[in-house]
Amino acid sequence: MSGRIPTEEIMNTSFSSTPGTGQPIQIIDITEDHKFKLNENNLQQILSHPKARLKKVSIISVAGAFRKGKSFLLDFFLRYLNRNGREDWLGADDEPLTGFHWKGGSERDTTGILMWSEPFILRRNDTKEEIAVLLMDTQGAFDSQSTVKDCATVFALSLMISSIHVYNITQNLQEDDLQHLHLFTEYGKIALEDSHETPFQRLTFLIRDWSFPYEYSYGYEGGQALLDKRFQINSKQHQELTELRINLKKCFNTLNCYLMPHPGLRVCTSPEFDGKLKDIELDFKNYVKKFVEAQFQPNLTVKQINGREITTLELFEYFRAYCRIFEA
Numbered sequence: 001m002s003g004r005i006p007t008e009e010i011m012n013t014s015f016s017s018t019p020g021t022g023q024p025i026q027i028i029d030i031t032e033d034h035k036f037k038l039n040e041n042n043l044q045q046i047l048s049h050p051k052a053r054l055k056k057v058s059i060i061s062v063a064g065a066f067r068k069g070k071s072f073l074l075d076f077f078l079r080y081l082n083r084n085g086r087e088d089w090l091g092a093d094d095e096p097l098t099g100f101h102w103k104g105g106s107e108r109d110t111t112g113i114l115m116w117s118e119p120f121i122l123r124r125n126d127t128k129e130e131i132a133v134l135l136m137d138t139q140g141a142f143d144s145q146s147t148v149k150d151c152a153t154v155f156a157l158s159l160m161i162s163s164i165h166v167y168n169i170t171q172n173l174q175e176d177d178l179q180h181l182h183l184f185t186e187y188g189k190i191a192l193e194d195s196h197e198t199p200f201q202r203l204t205f206l207i208r209d210w211s212f213p214y215e216y217s218y219g220y221e222g223g224q225a226l227l228d229k230r231f232q233i234n235s236k237q238h239q240e241l242t243e244l245r246i247n248l249k250k251c252f253n254t255l256n257c258y259l260m261p262h263p264g265l266r267v268c269t270s271p272e273f274d275g276k277l278k279d280i281e282l283d284f285k286n287y288v289k290k291f292v293e294a295q296f297q298p299n300l301t302v303k304q305i306n307g308r309e310i311t312t313l314e315l316f317e318y319f320r321a322y323c324r325i326f327e328a
C-alpha cells in the first residue's frame with residue numbers, strides 16, 4: 001500500500017521542526033548512475049535541531065529490501081516516541097498509522113538512507129541524562145535496480161552509524177542472509193580499519209511472517225534458539241561457513257533475533273488498509289509492542305564509537321568522514 005516520495009521531492013527539503021510534524025528526509029542517496037551522495041544540509045538540520053544539539057545520541061536503523069514492512073514497523077516506533085512510551089501508546093483501534101508509511105503519489109522508490117526529521121528526547125534510566133533518539137530507514141538491499149556495491153555501501157554505512165541496527169528479513173533466516181550480512185560487515189570493517197574495538201553495536205535479525213512458532217516461539221526467546229541453530233559450528237561444515245559465523249559474531253557487541261508473527265491478510269492484500277489496528281492480527285500487535293519497547297528498555301542504547309559515547313555534533317562529523325571513505 002505504501003507509495004514513496006520521489007527522490008527529488010525529499011532531497012534538499014527545508015523541513016518543519018514543530019514537534020509531531022516530522023517527515024522522512026533523504027540523508028544518503030544512491031543516484032541512478034550508482035553515485036553515492038550525502039545530503040549534508042538535511043543531516044545538519046536534523047542533528048542541529050535545538051532540542052538535540054550536543055546531546056548524546058541513539059540511532060535506530062531498520063534495513064533491508066523494499067516492500068518488506070520496514071516503514072510499517074518504523075511507524076510503530078514513531079507512535080511509541082510521539083506518545084512518550086505511555087502504557088496505551090499503541091493507540092485506538094480505528095486510528096490509521098502514519099509517518100514513514102505513506103500513500104500514493106510516487107512512482108520511483110528511493111534507495112539509500114532516510115532519517116526522521118524530528119529527533120526525540122528520552123531520558124536514560126541509569127544516569128537520567130537526556131538522549132536524542134533518531135530513526136533511520138535504510139532501503140534497497142538486493143532489489144533489481146541496485147548493484148551489490150550500492151547495497152553493501154548503504155548497509156555498511158547504516159551499520160557504522162546506528163546503535164541498533166534491525167535487519168528486516170521475511171519468513172526465515174537463511175544462509176544467503178548471513179552471507180549478505182558478512183559482505184556488509186566486511187565493507188564496514190574496511191572503512192573502520194584503525195579501530196581495535198568491536199566495530200558495530202547491536203544487530204537484530206527481525207524475521208517477519210514467522211510461520212513455525214511450534215518449532216521456535218515468537219519473540220526473542222525463539223529468535224535466540226533459531227540464531228543459535230543457524231550459527232552452529234560443526235566439523236562437517238565447510239571452513240568458509242565456519243569462518244563466516246566466527247567473523248560475524250566478532251563484529252557485534254550484541255547479535256540477536258526476534259521472530260514476528262504474520263500481521264494478517266488485510267495488511268498485505270487490502271488496497272484499503274491504512275494501518276488501523278483493528279485490521280491487524282492480535283498476535284502481531286502484541287509482538288510489535290514488545291519489540292518496540294525492548295529497543296528503549298531497560299535502557300537506551302547510546303551510540304558509541306571507539307568505546308566512547310558520542311553527541312549529535314560528533315555524529316555529523318563521523319557521518320561525513322565515513323561517507324568520504326565510501327565516495328573515494
Ligand code: GDP
Pocket residue numbers: 001002065066067068069070071072073101208209261262263267268269273
Ligand atoms: P518497506 O518498503 O520495507 O518499507 O515496506 P512497507 O512498510 O511499505 O510495507 C510494504 C507492504 O507490506 C505494505 O502493504 C504493508 O502493509 C505490508 N506489511 C507490513 N508489515 C508486514 C508484515 O510483517 N508481513 C507482511 N506480509 N506484510 C507486511
